[in-house]
Amino acid sequence: MVIEGRSGIGYGAMVLSPGMYGEIDDRRGEAALRAALDAGAVMIDTADGYGPDGHNERLVGRALDGRDDVLVATKFGFRIPDGAEAHRFPVNYAFGELAVNCEPKFVRGYAEQSLRGLGVEAIDLYYPHFPDPQVPFEDTVGAVAELIEDGLVRRLGVSNVTAEQLRAAHAVHPVAAVQAQWSMWQAVDPELLAAAKELGTAVVAWSPLGGGFLTGTVEGLGEGDFRHQQERFSGDNLRTNNDRYAPVRAIAAELAVTPGQLALAWLLHQDAQVVPIPGSRTPAHIAENLAAAELALDAPTLARIDAALAAFAPVGEGALME
Template identity: 40%
Template sequence: MASTVRRVKLGSQGLEVSAQGLGCMGMSAFYGAPKSESDMAALIHHAVGSGVTFLDTSDIYGPHTNEVLLGKALKGGVRQKVELATKFGLSFADGKWVAQGNPEYVRAACEASLKRLDVDCIDLYYQHRIDTRVPIEITIGELKKLVEEGKVKYIGLSEASASTIRRAHAVHPITAVQLEWSLWSRDVEAEIVPTCRELGIGIVAYSPLGRGFFSVGSKLLENISKDDSRQYLPRFQPDNLAHNAKLFDRVSEIAQRKGCTPSQLALAWVHHQGDDVCPIPGTTKIENFNQNIGALSVKLMPEEMAELELIATADNVKGGRYGDNISTWENSETPPLSSWKAA
């Protein structure tokens, strides 16, 4: 199959990826029961054959099972064709999420991911959430050693504030920052996106379809399973969802005029933010993957971008991105380096 997916550079250190990636989380975790390994391997192979070679996972997906799935799927020469990204630093214990960034944890997590993925080197290794107990310089210092040892090629951060990004980048170049960016999550535009651009850091947009909201709107909740975590998110609660459905209706109207689907329009809007932005929509179905690829062909005029941005305002979205039990960039500040006393 001929590739129709353009390539983009992420960051300033040489990483080149497909302009759209594939988020693999939903194959194994959080969005209902884990999917068939053989079906997911087929999807991954289809994605790579289509030119989508930037694959995104994390050790918390499963936990661990998504990395194992990718490791199996990348056998037989597929590994050489992909840019493989995984993450560390988030665990779930006693009913709450815990971020960890001390050096021993960073190294142990990397070694474990290398084994599960069955690879010698991770292309892009993100800190999934910022440990607010450990100076970011300490965490990045250990990641820098992993780069020097050839176990990691490029370093990334996820859900990090502008000041955290600056401090990290001063220790070792950050290649990419992963953040939630979509028509209903635009808070990063004020400070984080400009900071990344100033420092030459690539931007990886997760949940660019609002966790599936921009595919089917409020109907999403009618079709998800009882063990799908989206039903607990603030934006999907009944009152909020009824309000947010109006945003989906407006996006649908514009999509109809454009001759594309709402999800393609929402994805195209992210693509049009710049060549330094790579969205990573997730899916478990080849037909949905193919539809997502179609977003790359949707061209938006400046007036269409302006129209979308006029309706996609904070006022038109009710509910937070997450509940109170998980940290985001808004609470990712770490202590000063001078406060650190190694254990």
């Protein structure tokens, strides 16, 4: 991704809030964030809906402690105000649905909450977390455009959208980045990618390590782990998927890199405008992930990886949305 000259790998902070990947304390979360900053993450990605009552944004704000050498992105829509209607829509996770409210009248309040939590004067990149099924997307985007005019937000992003929705948003205000699920085990929508290229919009790849699966180290899940909601991580499916991923792990071993580094490097080679945002809680793994930006893959290696991925065919639904 290139936003104001920034390119490389970012950091996804969602993993640092309780209820996402099992329990974690704030001391460990702040240490992880400082490790990401020190290792050169080009952006930190958070959201007002990660953890209770804006927990993740406050954690990011404490770790930043006034630093302005990294792009800070956050998303809104899940922290629905008291008395406001929850607008529900289906997803492919076990709980079946999510709810947002992205009515324009609430957007400024969302942003002001996030500014306080992050401890910044302006949000570098601001996204509606999901399009609201009951609100015209252009209206939500227009509310963010007003925040940009007022100096509370610097750039508009959109997240979990179709190519048509990206184009509609861009017609209201230039879209700096579109966030989409993309990894070795979940292809991005080719029409969305084509629209992003046409519009000059960067692609922020969420879950670029397939929820940790692509590290090659996930053999089971602990209690309270969000991934229990995903079919690909269920017992039999997880065992089958690990077996099918073996050829990719073998290529990583030949290159003397970790499977996670190979997955991130492969993603960076797919498009010049992509930035993966892997999340980890361990400083050594965070540094390892960010180092993948330096890994060059030649054409024959990429062809071998693509052949291995063509035979991978993970078992179980992997996409959040249809």
